[in-house]
Structure formats: structure tokens, C-alpha cells
Amino acid sequence: MPTPPLGPLRPSPLVEQATERLRGRITAGDWPVGTRLPGETTLAKDLGVGRSTVREALRALAGAGLVQARQGAGVFVTALKPTEDWPTRLRRAAVADVYEVRMLVEVEAARLAAERRTPADVEALHTALAARRAAASADDATFVDADIALHAAVVAAAHNPVLTDLFAEFTPALRQALIDLLSLLPLPENPGDEAHDSLVTAVEKGDAKAAARTLREELGETLGRLRG
Known part of the structure; x- marks a missing residue:
């Protein structure tokens, strides 16, 4: 017909x-x-x-x-259904699974950042760390945004545009989940401040192993909370 x-x-x-x-x-x-x-x-x-x-x-x-x-x-x-693009697949994925991959990306980025950081990168890291501390007394969304900005500064210091783009793709899928996590679980004041301070210090000193280890431990703790 x-x-x-x-x-x-x-x-x-x-x-x-x-x-x-x-x-x-x-x-x-x-x-x-x-x-x-x-x-x-x-x-x-x-x-x-x-x-x-x-x-x-x-x-x-x-x-x-x-x-x-x-x-x-x-x-x-060749197909009757369109292939989902990467952002769409991230939105549909379980938050813990996305966070697990984020760990892989960021730990490597932290190692590279310690090896490749420039004076401008170090300055940006300290600025982002100060902003994260200042946001600790603000609402959850503001604090999460400041936390993400610090992690973005670490990724940027790796000077790998592919890693930077990957991190940017993860951000929308994780932001709301982290806000929800802060609202549901009792956390200490300015959670993770010591770990983030150690991360910035390790990157500044060029200690790639310490930077990767510190970030792996910090993200691993949050992943544990997400998995509940």
C-alpha cells in the first residue's frame, strides 16, 4: 500500500x-x-x-x-529510534553511577593538574577555595555551586580540553543530587574543607600522588553517601 x-x-x-x-x-x-x-x-x-x-x-x-x-x-x-546523546544519557543514569565515573575523570585531572599547574591556575584554585568557604554559611545551592567551581578549577589546571568538557557534562546531572544530599543528611559545617584545602596544597606543590589520593578519598566519601 x-x-x-x-x-x-x-x-x-x-x-x-x-x-x-x-x-x-x-x-x-x-x-x-x-x-x-x-x-x-x-x-x-x-x-x-x-x-x-x-x-x-x-x-x-x-x-x-x-x-x-x-x-x-x-x-x-538504519534504526527506528534515535540514538540518545551523551547529556540525555547522563540525565537518565543513576546519580551514583555518574558520580563513580566523575571520580575517574577528576582523580586523573587532579594528578595532571599537579604536574601542569601554572601560577594563574594556583591563584584560581585559592580564589575558588576561599569562595567555597564563604559559601558554607549560604544556602545549599550556593554552597554546591561553589564546591563545583573549585573542582572545575582543578580540572581546568590539568589543561586537557577533553577532561574539561567531560566534567562540564557531568555537572548538570550531579548538581541537584548534591543539593538534595545536603538537605537530607546531617553534615558538619563546611563539609570537606580540610580535604579541599589539602587538594589545593597538593596541586600547588606539584604532588601528583597526593592530589589524586586526596580527591579520590573526598569523592569516595560522597559516593558512599549517595549509595546510602
Whole structure:
């Protein structure tokens, strides 16, 4: 049974509309996995747009893992459900699991920071440590933000953009969980201050082993609390 025409689009971001229209046809199963999509000219005519718009839409679908272009053969459906991007997967993951991976990233970052820190990095660390101490008497969200800022300063001192990007990806998934943790569990005033002071000192002195060990112990304690 022939499928109905796609129908022309409304004036608005045409690439986004074309992408959603084609995505809807794929996820509905109208074009099963392995199906060769109609050519760009046919799709452009059905959608009432130019071929360049169709090309961009197909590129977006390929990025989502739904289609794949094969040289000289056309564009074929490879999946009926889009692949979740990294931020989405982090939001869906258990907080303790995300924190466990965060430990792996940050412990290595602390080791590298001790080896690569610059005078500007050390200054930034001391500034962030002072801000964390000042935030201890503020609300939970403010304290968590100050704590994250200090950890971000350690990661930045590693001078590895991939580690920096990974840490940035973890932050949204962890921030609310840490705020909730502070509100639920009785903690001492300015929790972790001694450990963070030791961390900054180790990085400043270039003691990579001490920096990694201190951060592993500090994050491990929080992970234990998250696992309950």
C-alpha cells in the first residue's frame, strides 16, 4: 500500500521541520530498517522545500543514527529510534553511577593538574577555595555551586580540553543530587574543607600522588553517601 505524500511545510525553520517530518515517518515504521529513502529531489518536492534543506535534514537524521548514506547507492534507514546523546544519557543514569565515573575523570585531572599547574591556575584554585568557604554559611545551592567551581578549577589546571568538557557534562546531572544530599543528611559545617584545602596544597606543590589520593578519598566519601 503506497504511503501518503509528506505534505508541504509551513514557513518557519524549514530544516527543523523537514527533519521532524522525516523522523516521524521513520519512527512510525513507514520506512523500515534497510529501506532506501526517496531521492533528494523527490523528498524536496513532497516537502515543498529545496534540496539543500532536505540534505541538511538527512544530515541531522544521520547524526541521530537513523539513516546512513551509502556512496552511489542512496540514503538508507538504519534504526527506528534515535540514538540518545551523551547529556540525555547522563540525565537518565543513576546519580551514583555518574558520580563513580566523575571520580575517574577528576582523580586523573587532579594528578595532571599537579604536574601542569601554572601560577594563574594556583591563584584560581585559592580564589575558588576561599569562595567555597564563604559559601558554607549560604544556602545549599550556593554552597554546591561553589564546591563545583573549585573542582572545575582543578580540572581546568590539568589543561586537557577533553577532561574539561567531560566534567562540564557531568555537572548538570550531579548538581541537584548534591543539593538534595545536603538537605537530607546531617553534615558538619563546611563539609570537606580540610580535604579541599589539602587538594589545593597538593596541586600547588606539584604532588601528583597526593592530589589524586586526596580527591579520590573526598569523592569516595560522597559516593558512599549517595549509595546510602
